[in-house]
Amino acid sequence: MSRTDPPPAGAHVTSDVAHRPAEPRTGSPVLEVTGLVRRFGDLTAVDGVSFRIAPGETYGLLGPNGAGKTTTISMVAGLLAADDGEVTVGGRRMGPREVEPKRYLGLVPQDLAIYPELTARENLQFFGRLHGLGGAARKRRTAEVLDLIGLTDRAKDQTKEFSGGMKRRLNIGIGLLHSPELLILDEPTVGVDPQSRNAILESVEALSTEGMAVLYTTHYMEEAERLCDRIGIIDAGRIQAEGTRQELIRIIGELDEIRLVGTGDAAAAATALRELPAVESVVAEGRALVLHLREAPTAVAGVVTTAGRSGMELSDVEITRPDLESVFLHLTGKALRD
Structure with missing residues (x-):
């Protein structure tokens, strides 16, 4: 192929005029x-x-x-x-x-x-x-x-x-x-x-x-x-x-989830965790406590500290956050890759 041949189909946008450096446009949309x-x-x-x-x-x-x-x-x-x-x-x-x-x-x-x-x-x-x-x-x-x-x-x-x-x-x-x-x-x-x-x-x-x-x-x-x-x-x-x-x-109103697994006084830990401002609910599931709250990554340190002080010895901490797939399903009624 000659170097003077025209660009292939689907080529990048260009113009037939001389290039000029982009001028900054602070404060207005590009x-x-x-x-x-x-x-x-x-x-x-x-x-x-x-x-x-x-x-x-x-x-x-x-x-x-x-x-x-x-x-x-x-x-x-x-x-x-x-x-x-x-x-x-x-x-x-x-x-x-x-x-x-x-x-x-x-x-x-x-x-x-x-x-x-x-x-x-x-x-x-x-x-x-x-x-x-x-x-x-x-x-x-x-x-x-x-x-x-x-x-x-x-x-x-x-x-x-x-x-x-x-x-x-x-x-x-x-x-x-x-x-x-x-x-x-x-x-x-x-x-x-x-x-x-x-x-x-x-x-x-x-x-x-x-x-x-x-x-x-x-x-x-x-x-x-x-x-x-x-x-x-x-x-x-x-x-x-x-x-x-x-x-x-926030459109779908879903909360983050923190799952605490461990031994010790889970009931006392659940009571203390419910007092934390970020926590919306705490549910006991066997050896685990499942918390629903907003901004779990920010709140998790306080959650772990509170559970430990209340007599619960943790062996595992899992964070689950709602994602854009959930939002898309909520808005359209179908999965993103349908």
């Missing part, structure tokens, strides 16, 4: 999505979706396949026209015909957009030129991105020799080259092994420290909990609920 609607014939794939992302924030769109995530980000990236609603990136209106806002955006699609015959470094250099990066800046940024995605030691290898996870990491690196204000990641860990998946997540975690806004779509609950500052639960083309993990958990 991305604002208002009332997006997209129909395909009789199917309304996206139905009034609204959300915003601040600088340095990672926002997750969490939902099953077919929920409307990819259609939403296609409109956010200006690849697909909305039937209604508006998208702005740093205050600049986005759309298929708009060029200016795409300078400030990086898109990492589900489909790999890399040249298999080129090395990792050559891929980055090629896409850097498409973004208008000059020679010295392109070389410096390529080295920075290779380090961030953990591929410095494989920089000279052809990417056709890479594992699936390494290709995914390079895919992310291409989206990062021009230091965008907003990076969009569309299910970047699909089909990779656990070790590669963890490496990808570590790379994404590092982005918030650079002040980059990230829109992350996934149907993996654990990824959303690990990476995202705020989460929008999307199903049937609509945002069903939005907030931090704790805000979403």
Whole structure:
């Protein structure tokens, strides 16, 4: 394949204008999505979706396949026209015909957009030129991105020799080259092994420290909990609920659970534990006491101390917390992976 060939299908968003460094936009959202609607014939794939992302924030769109995530980000990236609603990136209106806002955006699609015959470094250099990066800046940024995605030691290898996870990491690196204000990641860990998946997540975690806004779509609950500052639960083309993990958990009113197993005076311990302000209830189950309370990680030290002072010698302490799977089931009536 010639190095002057056009980019592969599904390639990262670029523009045909010179790259300009992103300007800081403290105090205003990097991305604002208002009332997006997209129909395909009789199917309304996206139905009034609204959300915003601040600088340095990672926002997750969490939902099953077919929920409307990819259609939403296609409109956010200006690849697909909305039937209604508006998208702005740093205050600049986005759309298929708009060029200016795409300078400030990086898109990492589900489909790999890399040249298999080129090395990792050559891929980055090629896409850097498409973004208008000059020679010295392109070389410096390529080295920075290779380090961030953990591929410095494989920089000279052809990417056709890479594992699936390494290709995914390079895919992310291409989206990062021009230091965008907003990076969009569309299910970047699909089909990779656990070790590669963890490496990808570590790379994404590092982005918030650079002040980059990230829109992350996934149907993996654990990824959303690990990476995202705020989460929008999307199903049937609509945002069903939005907030931090704790805000979403409060929707269903579920409490954390601490299970204490041990010997000694469990009855006295139960009485004392019921007096703790954080504890909602205490139930005896054989040799165990089961407590329901809020913010178990914060309260557990006081719980253990109180149980010990009341004559209960503990052999095991287990904490169980409600998760986003519970929230999703509550809101939609189905499991996340249905």
